[in-house]
Amino acid sequence: MTGKQRKEWFDWIKALGIAAVIAIIIRMFLFSPVIVDGPSMLPTLQNGDYLIVNKLSYSMGEPERFDIVVFQATETKKYIKRVIGLPGEHVAYRDDKLYVDEKPIEEPFLKERLDQLGDNQTYTFDFALEDLPGGNQTIPEGYVLVLGDNRNNSTDSRRLGLISKENLIGETQFIIWPPKRIGPVD
Template identity: 40%
Template sequence: MDRQKFIPRSERLKQQSQKQSSLPSRSRRDRGEGKGKNSYRDWAIALVAALALAFLIRGFVLEPFHVSGPSMQDTLASNDKVMVNKLSYKMSKPKHGEVVVFRSKDKIDLIKRIVALPGETVEVKNNQLLVNGKEVKESYLSSSTKTADFAPVKVPDGQVFVLGDNRSNSTDSRVFGPVATSEIVGKASFVYWPISHFSGL
């Protein structure tokens, strides 16, 4: 008859301790691998969310615009970068003196200043801007700016009359006529680049 092998109590305790110590080691490794996978997944989700948010902001709220040419000097220099608020005119109507970006008839985005609103009559006489026959103070212009006279223009409904601040070197409503408000991309809110030109508009 076979006899049961006798294992001293101390040896049995040692074997049990070895078995138990091996289990947590695998558990920690498994948890580490799971944590690494979760971390990559969280980063991927955060990246996708950030890209989606940036796309939504650029598409519907704010959009950067690169100024090209001298037509808005001295207010804006060529190569300045401005931030355009695309929600401005969805919540309010355009106002006198606001700088706007709009889509021209040639499908090019331009930046100019609103000087007359729908239904108003605008003209320049003796270097003075007149709206509905009243003089308009243009504090945003350089003191040396000269504006050539032009005959009265009645701004149609749903349109605005725009001029560049550099009146002697600007293609604006004096050339292509009033701009439909539906073609306005948004209001230029501030210059953000270069940093030295940072300012509100």
């Protein structure tokens, strides 16, 4: 192997090494793929959807109501849910209606589901913040209340309690697979 060939090989190896380091940094600190596993976010997200999670969202800002977030639920499980309650708020559901500090809040992402319900059917069972694990009167600073969009089939704050901001991995912003669903997450 000549000196020129050796230099060319070294340049290629160096370029691939730099690309690998950049990819690792991006995946660890900026963006990460995640796969939806289960029906808890139907109809917004479907089982098997591949999403991009923006990991910078909450290191540079605060969660907002209705953000769809990924959080570390247990040592081995990550969950995808929607932020419903923010620090300092009291949250309650009565008659399929969200109340924040006793004011009704529209949930446009549930409208189609609620319109399909027949009489005497409930989509979100009544509860108040103080009924959840922890028994809080308001959501403490550094925590959020999350629910799945498929309210009858979701392990969320009603069972897990409030979610610490420290456990938030990031905000889902884009569906990258399957092709017919590519686009921003609503």
